[in-house]
Amino acid sequence: MEDMTNSTIAYPLSEMLSAKYHLNNMFNRSKPKMTNTKKAVLTKSSCDKSPMCPAKKACPVGAISQRTTSIMFADYPVIDTDLCIGCGACVDSCRGGAIRMN
């Protein structure tokens, strides 16, 4: 019987998964699109500067960045208005209501 080592199985498997990944991306229609001409704006006085900012995770295009200074502390999130597509996901996810569309 032929010796089926991990590499002889893993290589064709990874090729198949890679092809599936590329096909999925080729026909992916759920990519974020420009939905609103308004952009997200942060109100600093309402922001708690949590290093676990949920708005950062909610943004589908990575328009929100934040410099963390330690596990407990971070700077205010920064919204890149050039990247922002105005979807409003950050507004819905911000616990303190610190982000609005303008």
Ligand code: SF4
């Ligand atoms: S409105 Fe949407 S794209 Fe713009 S910063 Fe908020 S989550 Fe990101």
